[in-house]
Amino acid sequence: MAVAPTTDQAPRRSLAESVRRRRTGAVWEGIVEAVIYATGLLTILLLIGILLLLGQQGLRLFFEMDYPVGRFFTFGNAITENTSDPEKFRFGIMAPLIATGWVTLVTLVIAVPLGLATAVYISEIAPPRVRLYIKSGAELLAGVPTVLFGFVGLFLLVPIVRETFGWGAGGMSGMTAGIVVAFIAVPLIISIADDALQAVPVDFKENAYALGCNQLQAIWFVIMPAAISGITAAVMLGMARAIGETMTVLILGGGNSSIPELPTESMRTMTATIASGFGNASAYSLLRPALFMTGAVLFLITMFTTIIADLVLDRQRKRFSR
Amino acid sequence: MTNDIRTEVRIDAGAERETPVTDTPTEEQLERLEHRMAGGGVDVKSTVAAAAAGSPRRGDTNAIALSLEDAGVWYGQHQAVQGVTFDIYQRATTALIGPSGCGKSTLLRCFNRMNDLIPGARVTGKITIDGVDIMGKDVDAVQLRRHVGMVFQKPNPFPMSIKENIAFGPKRLGLAKSKSQMEEVIERSLRDAALWDEVKDKLDEPGTSLSGGQQQRLCIARVLAVKPDIILMDEPCSALDPIATLKIEDLMRTLAKDYTIVVVTHNMQQAARVSDWTAFLLAGEERTGRLIEYSPTEQLFTNPRDKRTEDYITGRFG
Amino acid sequence: MSAASSWVRTPPEGRRKDLYQRIVFALTLVATLIVLAPIVIVSAYVLREGASAITWEFLTDPPRRDGAEGGIWPVIVLTAYSLLLVVLMAVPLGVGAAVFLSEYARPGRLLRLINLTIINLAGVPSIVYGLFGAAFFLDILGGQKSLWVVSATLALQALAIIITSARESLLAVSRGVREGSLALGVSRLRTTFFITLPQALPGIITGVLLAISRAAGETAPVIVVGAIMAKNVSLSPAAVINERAQVLSFELYGRIIEGIGYPEDRKWGIALVLLAVVLLFNLSALFLRWRISRLGSVRRN
Numbered sequence: 001m002a003v004a005p006t007t008d009q010a011p012r013r014s015l016a017e018s019v020r021r022r023r024t025g026a027v028w029e030g031i032v033e034a035v036i037y038a039t040g041l042l043t044i045l046l047l048i049g050i051l052l053l054l055g056q057q058g059l060r061l062f063f064e065m066d067y068p069v070g071r072f073f074t075f076g077n078a079i080t081e082n083t084s085d086p087e088k089f090r091f092g093i094m095a096p097l098i099a100t101g102w103v104t105l106v107t108l109v110i111a112v113p114l115g116l117a118t119a120v121y122i123s124e125i126a127p128p129r130v131r132l133y134i135k136s137g138a139e140l141l142a143g144v145p146t147v148l149f150g151f152v153g154l155f156l157l158v159p160i161v162r163e164t165f166g167w168g169a170g171g172m173s174g175m176t177a178g179i180v181v182a183f184i185a186v187p188l189i190i191s192i193a194d195d196a197l198q199a200v201p202v203d204f205k206e207n208a209y210a211l212g213c214n215q216l217q218a219i220w221f222v223i224m225p226a227a228i229s230g231i232t233a234a235v236m237l238g239m240a241r242a243i244g245e246t247m248t249v250l251i252l253g254g255g256n257s258s259i260p261e262l263p264t265e266s267m268r269t270m271t272a273t274i275a276s277g278f279g280n281a282s283a284y285s286l287l288r289p290a291l292f293m294t295g296a297v298l299f300l301i302t303m304f305t306t307i308i309a310d311l312v313l314d315r316q317r318k319r320f321s322r
Numbered sequence: 323m324t325n326d327i328r329t330e331v332r333i334d335a336g337a338e339r340e341t342p343v344t345d346t347p348t349e350e351q352l353e354r355l356e357h358r359m360a361g362g363g364v365d366v367k368s369t370v371a372a373a374a375a376g377s378p379r380r381g382d383t384n385a386i387a388l389s390l391e392d393a394g395v396w397y398g399q400h401q402a403v404q405g406v407t408f409d410i411y412q413r414a415t416t417a418l419i420g421p422s423g424c425g426k427s428t429l430l431r432c433f434n435r436m437n438d439l440i441p442g443a444r445v446t447g448k449i450t451i452d453g454v455d456i457m458g459k460d461v462d463a464v465q466l467r468r469h470v471g472m473v474f475q476k477p478n479p480f481p482m483s484i485k486e487n488i489a490f491g492p493k494r495l496g497l498a499k500s501k502s503q504m505e506e507v508i509e510r511s512l513r514d515a516a517l518w519d520e521v522k523d524k525l526d527e528p529g530t531s532l533s534g535g536q537q538q539r540l541c542i543a544r545v546l547a548v549k550p551d552i553i554l555m556d557e558p559c560s561a562l563d564p565i566a567t568l569k570i571e572d573l574m575r576t577l578a579k580d581y582t583i584v585v586v587t588h589n590m591q592q593a594a595r596v597s598d599w600t601a602f603l604l605a606g607e608e609r610t611g612r613l614i615e616y617s618p619t620e621q622l623f624t625n626p627r628d629k630r631t632e633d634y635i636t637g638r639f640g
Numbered sequence: 641m642s643a644a645s646s647w648v649r650t651p652p653e654g655r656r657k658d659l660y661q662r663i664v665f666a667l668t669l670v671a672t673l674i675v676l677a678p679i680v681i682v683s684a685y686v687l688r689e690g691a692s693a694i695t696w697e698f699l700t701d702p703p704r705r706d707g708a709e710g711g712i713w714p715v716i717v718l719t720a721y722s723l724l725l726v727v728l729m730a731v732p733l734g735v736g737a738a739v740f741l742s743e744y745a746r747p748g749r750l751l752r753l754i755n756l757t758i759i760n761l762a763g764v765p766s767i768v769y770g771l772f773g774a775a776f777f778l779d780i781l782g783g784q785k786s787l788w789v790v791s792a793t794l795a796l797q798a799l800a801i802i803i804t805s806a807r808e809s810l811l812a813v814s815r816g817v818r819e820g821s822l823a824l825g826v827s828r829l830r831t832t833f834f835i836t837l838p839q840a841l842p843g844i845i846t847g848v849l850l851a852i853s854r855a856a857g858e859t860a861p862v863i864v865v866g867a868i869m870a871k872n873v874s875l876s877p878a879a880v881i882n883e884r885a886q887v888l889s890f891e892l893y894g895r896i897i898e899g900i901g902y903p904e905d906r907k908w909g910i911a912l913v914l915l916a917v918v919l920l921f922n923l924s925a926l927f928l929r930w931r932i933s934r935l936g937s938v939r940r941n
Contacts, residue, residue: 040740117671143922145857216661244765246860306763468825478816491824
């Protein structure tokens with residue numbers, strides 16, 4: 001074929017010859033590519049591994065240590081006692097579960113309005129430059145270690161709560177924890193809600209203006225309804241974040257292991273129960289599998305929430321991709 | 323938290339900033355350009371006649387570079403191209419023309435198996451180069467692309483210096499053995515792409531600092547550096563201004579002396595000016611492209627055999 | 641909406657409408673300020689309470705009398721080891737997975753499944769990673785409670801962040817240059833290594849910095865997997881395997897809950913060091929991202 005004499009290059013092969021030859025380095029490339037595939041599949045393996053291992057360790061409580069299943073799910077206290085006697089072990093998931101529920105509720109009541117208002121402000125009202133600054137600020141907020149939030153909350157918020165409301169154990173309560181967790185969940189809500197608002201096509205807005213809406217009406221009646229899936233997902237992911245938060249609820253929750261009837265009581269969530277009990281749970285006690293079981297339940301709840309949120313988000317993506 | 327860490331990275335090297343640099347045409351090119359702008363050769367037939375008068379050439383019809391036999395392309399459930407059969411000759415320029423959506427680019431991308439990269443794309447029939455059915459299981463598409471180079475619609479220089487852009491292929495494919503060889507390759511490729519004189523003093527500047535037309539010639543030089551047998555060009559001038567287009571067209575005529583060139587173009591004038599053979603494709607209602615006519619360019623434009631070709635080249639549709 | 645035309649004709653109502661708008665917009669601004677306030681409050685408070693504890697001795701001396709005197713040098717060094725280990729473990733795996741997702745995987749069920757998996761991994765509570773780390777590295781692999789076990793657990797948690805940001809940066813590289821390289825007969829792997837990855841590098845580094853910042857501040861999994869408070873140990877790299885973990889976040893937590901008699905200002909000093917480390921990585925990530933987006937927008941114009 002069209003080849004000038006090749007003096008300056010490696011010997012040239014015809015197409016017919018070279019396309020059937022193995023490329024130099026093909027073996028190495030194959031190995032590296034196999035590794036790349038493996039790392040991709042590793043993610044699935046990790047998630048399944050977490051589920052299986054937590055389940056396996058947790059189920060030992062019932063199958064090896066003869067702790068009654070019913071008692072685990074109904075007993076109204078979660079005492080992290082290091083015992084190997086199933087008769088003496090008094091641990092049920094109800095109390096931590098309800099505590100988590102209270103803290104999450106308080107979190108959402110505060111974080112959802114704050115987060116959505118901020119998202120509306122940066123997405124629809126603030127100039128682009130300000131939007132960038134505030135988004136960076138929100139990310140910085142998300143980056144502050146939660147143990148610091150807990151620590152500062154302990155010294156700043158707890159005394160105020162104790163003296164003004166007298167809630168919980170010396171100011172430490174589900175309410176106190178929830179207030180602080182709200183600020184941990186809010187950056188995520190802002191980020192996803194902002195995306196959802198930004199994804200609404202401009203002509204929606206223009207149509208609203210053309211009908212005589214002012215900006216507020218356009219936001220309230222047109223943009224927010226159009227972004228409702230994304231906003232829902234934002235709230236759900238914020239919820240998952242609150243459910244999984246450990247350090248602030250451990251430091252600020254008060255630590256009462258029985259069922260809290262009001263959010264203003266001292267309480268210990270699922271995460272706080274695991275964190276406070278795991279350190280001294282010996283390998284042969286019932287406590288260790290009980291905490292794994294609690295972790296497994298926690299994992300399933302957050303996974304379920306995340307998957308639903310993703311399905312909801314997917315709906316929005318499909319709606320506007322056309 | 324997946325969503326608070328999304329990066330707002332948008333590095334789009336394909337869409338580099340256009341610098342005010344423009345290609346400087348030669349006197350002779352300017353004259354031709356003025357002639358063209360003034361309406362000379364707007365009639366395709368006269369363009370063809372002018373081009374044919376220059377160098378009547380049909381390549382070597384005995385030496386087949388690439389042969390298609392009932393070739394078709396599917397994208398999932400949709401058939402984009404159906405039943406295309408013709409031969410492309412060595413050391414000639416073959417143009418694929420037709421209205422947009424007729425599958426000409428799709429067909430071109432079969433010749434170096436770039437369609438492999440598109441999920442759901444499937445090629446049927448037989449495409450032979452040098453006696454090898456390139457769709458065959460034993461054929462390595464990566465090796466194939468080394469022999470069948472490609473120039474894209476939008477100039478896509480790598481985000482590196484001009485020199486490194488050219489050196490990239492030979493280096494990655496292990497073609498040049500020493501530094502001096504590499505420098506030879508760089509100079510030869512840039513000369514062959516008619517770019518050397520314009521860039522020889524700024525070889526270390528980024529490829530993206532060149533003008534659009536220069537970038538496209540850089541991309542051609544990059545392809546020449548790995549010495550392909552066939553060069554595919556997918557609407558290489560559609561993103562360029564008239565002067566840059568003229569330069570690329572001149573370059574194509576020169577390159578056709580040593581290389582087999584297949585060019586997709588929506589511009590009939592261009593096909594008439596640069597090609598020796600022309601294939602006309604057309605898609606019907608179902609958006610499946612078929613080959614309507616394949617003839618020497620001169621004949622296709624002056625004396626088309628098919629009514630639909632006639633309609634197309636006289637501008638009745640498309 | 642049908643009343644649109646009447647609004648134009650009834651100015652009082654229109655004015656009220658604008659008043660509402662102004663009030664609501666003001667409220668959204670107030671909400672934004674409330675959201676951002678904690679950064680200022682936390683930083684200012686930690687700085688005020690902890691600055692006095694920060695001395696050269698505090699940072700570079702080993703602890704004496706159970707940490708009540710001397711410094712936190714071992715904690716600082718072991719935290720650095722730990723973060724380095726997190727990078728060494730999580731970056732190859734994370735970038736590998738991102739390359740798989742952006743360059744190799746074809747759209748379909750598997751890709752959808754892996755993407756959903758990553759979203760879930762990012763949403764797994766940190767304490768659950770701690771439980772997994774304890775069960776996997778200690779029980780199954782039979783490791784001793786040590787710095788590497790803590791680091792490996794934190795690395796697993798960092799994976800999701802690194803994969804997500806690396807995938808986004810890789811996908812943002814234009815298809816044109818990829819095709820340009822492939823069309824030269826350069827293999828997909830080499831194209832990835834020599835064209836795509838270099839272009840995505842700034843974005844990948846941003847993600848890695850964020851992941852480091854997160855790992856430095858993470859406390860819950862460290863509590864579960866097991867760490868100790870400041871103690872004078874050998875700080876050779878072998879400490880990674882031989883020594884129990886000492887990290888800043890745990891040091892702070894431990895001093896809060898067991899800190900009767902531990903000087904208050906030293907607690908805040910630890911908090912300040914932790915905050916400084918986290919903000920350092922976080923701000924560099926933000927800075928890098930700003931530069932990238934500016935670069936990107938310049939190129940686009």
